[in-house]
Amino acid sequence: MKKLTYILFTLTFLLSGCSKQQTDSDKLLNEIEKIIEVNPDSASNMLSNIPSPEKLDDGTFARWCMLSGKVTDKIFNDILPTYQFERAYDWYSSYGTPDEQAQILIYLGRAYFAEGDYDKAMSIYTNALDITEKNHQNNLTGYTYGYIGDLYREKFMFTEAIKKYEIAAECFKKENNTDSYACALKNIGREYACIDSLSRALEILTIADSVAANTKDIEVTASINNALGNIYVMREEYDKAEKYFLKAMAGRETMPDYMALVDLYITTDSINKAKNLLFNVPQDNPKYTYSIKYLYYQIYSAEKKYKEALTNLEEYVDITDSIIYAESQSKILNIESKYNHLKISKEVDRLKIKQQGYIIFSAICISCLLLITIVYLLYRKQVKEKIQKQRDELNWIKTDLIHVSLELEEKKRLLDTFKEKDENYNKIQKEIALLTSNYKELQHKSLENSPTFKELVRLAKQNKPRNDKPLITDRQWKLIADEITYIYPNFCKYIYSLCPSLQEQDFLYCCLCMCGFDTNTEAKLLNIANNSVSKKRFRLREKLGITLLDDKTTLYEYLIKNMH
Secondary structure, three states: OHHHHHHHHHHHHHHHOOOOOOHHHHHHHHHHHHHOOOOHHHHHHHHHOOOOHHHOOHHHHHHHHHHHHHHHHHHOOOOOOHHHHHHHHHHHHHHOOHHHHHHHHHHHHHHHHHOOOHHHHHHHHHHHHHHHHHOOOHHHHHHHHHHHHHHHHHOOOHHHHHHHHHHHHHHHHHOOOHHHHHHHHHHHHHHHHHOOOHHHHHHHHHHHHHHHOOOOOHHHHHHHHHHHHHHHHHOOOHHHHHHHHHHHHHHOOOHHHHHHHHHHHHHOOOHHHHHHHHHOOOOOOHHHHHHHHHHHHHHHHHOOOHHHHHHHHHHHHHHHHHHHHHHHHHHHHHHHHHHHHHHHHHHHHHHHHHHHHHHHHHHHHHHHHHHHHHHHHHHHHHHHHHHHHHHHHHHHHHHHHHHHHHHHHHHHHHHHHOOOOHHHHHHHHHHHHHHHHHHHHHHHHHHHOOHHHHHHHHHHHOOOOOOOOOOOOHHHHHHHHHHHHHHOOOHHHHHHHHOOOOOHHHHHHHHHHOOOOOHHHHHHHHOOOHHHHHHHHHHHHHHHOOOOOOOOOOHHHHHHHHOO
16 A cells, blocks of 8 residues: 555656746736836836747736736737737636636737738627626726727728717716726717718717816827817818817827927918927927928928928938838838747647647556556455465365364274164264265365465466476475375375385376376376376376276276275
């Protein structure tokens, strides 16, 4: 049992392994999670500095993807490729909370949207809605409907987009999410403008403006003011449009706001205002250079200074071409990066499958070894029990032999005492005959249960082609003689009384004859022909001076009958 316990312990240790915790990655992700809200750019850099995230374990990799999605929400960088979010969702679908499952599905849908697979994105968003609506997660439900609205907008299905944005707005309103509610209303107003319902668009955006009055997010109020300015431009109410564009710039100074206002001034022939505004644009910002050139082109064209306008237009085109080329190169590098990541991911998956194969193979081998060991131990136990049972049976037979022998001697003494008394003589003689028969039967049974006899039976059943030696060894001849003389105490005395000069080899053969084997079995054990066995027995009878009454009586039967 100690061996079995040791084997079980070894098996458990090998199968469990030593799963090393990626404490460094976990600590880094904890730090990133803390700074995402206050410093998303640093969080993005820290995430990108993690080497080979595909090699992280599934749980850590899923968390890395989730944090990358949250950083994208903050700084609007490129979202991760779909295959990474697919792996993350596989983990969250089994171990994540409903909130995490819905969030990772939203990121996965956005990744498919970025890759242009709108149908797949719609399917993913639908799955996310099943989770959010079931768990009454109004905020996530609103975001999902918002992204579905973006899908319809991309397909120019503005009416359907409005419906989804309206559902999103209701969800945000239930959760008192002012910022998202105001943005959803802005999206609704924008879509109404796209279908030329400017009055309805203005009405919705006015509501959004009043809602955004309670927010502290400058980006939200500025985007709504910019939208209102564009609506008023479309309605040719330029004074009101200027007012809202200026309000948008008060909250933030971005190129779209500058361009919208410069276009407004050019449209209203306020060229000096356009120049002064353009002069205030940061001239040294590379992000603004090409837009500034284009705005100067518009201003000079309005002033009919075509030479200066052409110069700025050419510079604008050159810069635009450079930007387009740089973006193309960036896209190529991005595609190569995604390909390399995907290649690494496939290799990691292949190695994992290979490792799992090794583990399964090792587990099967160890299980087979354990099973074989258990079977062997059970077999040993059964053999020991069988041997013990045989020993007990032999002891019982020997005890019976002693009792019968003593009883036989006692009956013989009584027979001598009552030999002249006819009424007791026959009775005692019958009892002696019965006891003698029982005694001989017990002797024979004891012989058959002995290890030596069983070994001889086993040897006789073997098939050894081209064997030129007897199957019985010298050691086994001695064991046979010991076993026979032990079971038949008078055998040696009786044999040598028949032939005092009998050689040892002939005596050993007499012991073999006492086993009662037939001619065929004895021939196999001695590795001789059957007729040779008959001749051998005949010569032994001659030496012992034994004459059989008929051919049917064997030497074994004669010895058993006449031995005292």
